[in-house]
Amino acid sequence: MKVLSLFFFLATIIATCQGAPPHHNPGSDCLSWRLSVETNNMREWPVVPQACVSYVGHYMLGYQYHKDVQAVADLAYHFAKTVPLPKDLRTNLWILDIADTVLSNLPYYAQPDIAFGGTPYNSTKFAIWEQKGISPAVPGILDLYKKLQSLGFKIVFISGRSESLRAVTIKNLKNLGFTTWENLILKQASDAGTSSQIYKEKKRNELLANGFYRIVGNVGDQWSDLVGEHVGYRTFKVPNPMYYIS
Amino acid sequence: MKVLSLFFFLATIIATCQGAPPHHNPGSDCLSWRLSVETNNMREWPVVPQACVSYVGHYMLGYQYHKDVQAVADLAYHFAKTVPLPKDLRTNLWILDIADTVLSNLPYYAQPDIAFGGTPYNSTKFAIWEQKGISPAVPGILDLYKKLQSLGFKIVFISGRSESLRAVTIKNLKNLGFTTWENLILKQASDAGTSSQIYKEKKRNELLANGFYRIVGNVGDQWSDLVGEHVGYRTFKVPNPMYYIS
Numbered sequence: 001m002k003v004l005s006l007f008f009f010l011a012t013i014i015a016t017c018q019g020a021p022p023h024h025n026p027g028s029d030c031l032s033w034r035l036s037v038e039t040n041n042m043r044e045w046p047v048v049p050q051a052c053v054s055y056v057g058h059y060m061l062g063y064q065y066h067k068d069v070q071a072v073a074d075l076a077y078h079f080a081k082t083v084p085l086p087k088d089l090r091t092n093l094w095i096l097d098i099a100d101t102v103l104s105n106l107p108y109y110a111q112p113d114i115a116f117g118g119t120p121y122n123s124t125k126f127a128i129w130e131q132k133g134i135s136p137a138v139p140g141i142l143d144l145y146k147k148l149q150s151l152g153f154k155i156v157f158i159s160g161r162s163e164s165l166r167a168v169t170i171k172n173l174k175n176l177g178f179t180t181w182e183n184l185i186l187k188q189a190s191d192a193g194t195s196s197q198i199y200k201e202k203k204r205n206e207l208l209a210n211g212f213y214r215i216v217g218n219v220g221d222q223w224s225d226l227v228g229e230h231v232g233y234r235t236f237k238v239p240n241p242m243y244y245i246s
Numbered sequence: 247m248k249v250l251s252l253f254f255f256l257a258t259i260i261a262t263c264q265g266a267p268p269h270h271n272p273g274s275d276c277l278s279w280r281l282s283v284e285t286n287n288m289r290e291w292p293v294v295p296q297a298c299v300s301y302v303g304h305y306m307l308g309y310q311y312h313k314d315v316q317a318v319a320d321l322a323y324h325f326a327k328t329v330p331l332p333k334d335l336r337t338n339l340w341i342l343d344i345a346d347t348v349l350s351n352l353p354y355y356a357q358p359d360i361a362f363g364g365t366p367y368n369s370t371k372f373a374i375w376e377q378k379g380i381s382p383a384v385p386g387i388l389d390l391y392k393k394l395q396s397l398g399f400k401i402v403f404i405s406g407r408s409e410s411l412r413a414v415t416i417k418n419l420k421n422l423g424f425t426t427w428e429n430l431i432l433k434q435a436s437d438a439g440t441s442s443q444i445y446k447e448k449k450r451n452e453l454l455a456n457g458f459y460r461i462v463g464n465v466g467d468q469w470s471d472l473v474g475e476h477v478g479y480r481t482f483k484v485p486n487p488m489y490y491i492s
Binding site: 028029031032033035036038039040041042043063064067068070071072075076234235236237239 | 274275277278279281282284285286287288289309310313314316317318321322480481482483485
């Protein structure tokens with residue numbers, strides 16, 4: 001440990017005092033790109049950069065994505081177990097987004113012509129995929145869902161999916177083991193034309209308007225799920241380097 | 247490309263439909279840990295986990311930290327260049343945190359007994375380091391600072407450092423090339439006992455109270471710099487896996 005520390009110490013002196021330029025590594029730009037996405041530093045990005053398609057593919061299909069989502073689930077559960085909640089009559093809610101938070105679109109995005117988000121969003125093709133209702137679960141989230149319920153939280157799904165997909169969404173959820181919820185909020189015709197962030201904020205405000213609910217936690221793969229008014233005591237960002245929704 | 251895509255597609259079918267467990271890789275837990283930190287999923291963590299000290303050291307001293315900070319600077323500059331601003335008499339501000347956003351504490355954190363944040367915060371030792379006023383600049387940020395000024399933004403530093411460090415901070419900043427600013431806000435005796443997030447929000451509100459200013463951008467290494475009221479049109483999170491300030 002001491003030798004290692006000394007090495008680090010000396011290396012720092014050299015690296016910081018002489019302003020040594022970093023060595024070049026071609027893959028590292030994609031690491032920076034993904035960090036920019038996950039920290040919400042980069043917004044409104046239309047497609048995965050061509051140079052990072054293979055990187056994103058390996059990430060999404062490899063162990064790291066699984067581990068990263070599991071870490072989100074573990075942190076959310078730890079918070080849910082330990083958060084002090086007011087003793088009143090309000091129901092404690094946990095908000096879950098659906099697409100790539102609960103139901104995975106990875107089999108769609110891994111198709112050759114979709115290239116993990118490396119090609120522009122194709123609403124026609126995506127609608128056909130959604131209609132199939134065959135999404136697998138995002139790893140670790142079904143377990144979190146069950147644990148949250150066992151702690152007494154009620155689940156509210158707030159999804160950007162259209163109301164017309166209610167039956168297929170319910171079937172997909174139930175097939176995977178997501179069997180009960182307090183509410184499943186889907187986009188109505190009257191919500192058309194609003195950004196996801198504004199739409200989800202409006203739905204949270206509607207939930208809270210009757211005074212019966214408290215939003216405690218909120219899990220989503222997009223920052224637009226997790227910012228704005230009444231996002232909950234804590235938010236949890238599920239990784240998604242394949243697409244951006246504002 | 248086609249063969250690669252087909253590989254990915256088949257790998258997805260196998261990985262998602264059979265629920266194959268991810269392979270084990272000892273270092274990957276530290277990648278997940280760092281992502282949890284950078285996305286604000288993990289909060290109030292006291293020290294870097296022992297198993298990740300070496301990982302954090304390599305990250306901070308290697309090319310990836312440099313690249314990641316440079317990506318933040320590039321994104322902030324791109325936003326600054328392109329953001330539409332109201333044509334009025336208000337001054338357009340850019341907020342910068344100081345510690346590990348502008349002035350690097352890496353030479354302190356790399357010391358053997360500090361272990362990149364692997365040992366508990368030692369306020370006595372840290373105060374001695376701060377008094378020296380010999381921080382190097384965080385890579386890429388001096389260049390961003392200059393570019394923001396050339397675009398017409400005025401810089402306001404909001405720092406958790408104590409007012410008693412004003413002279414040493416100014417000397418350190420000027421030595422590195424940070425020569426001018428609209429305001430350098432340091433913690434007053436009356437700010438003692440408040441969290442960094444509340445303190446910084448209060449200072450932003452005070453800045454805006456006279457109606458002369460607009461906060462456009464905001465760069466910090468802690469989420470407590472970047473959340474709350476009036477954070478600016480856009481925020482930019484500089485990576486920092488060495489410590490957490492609430």
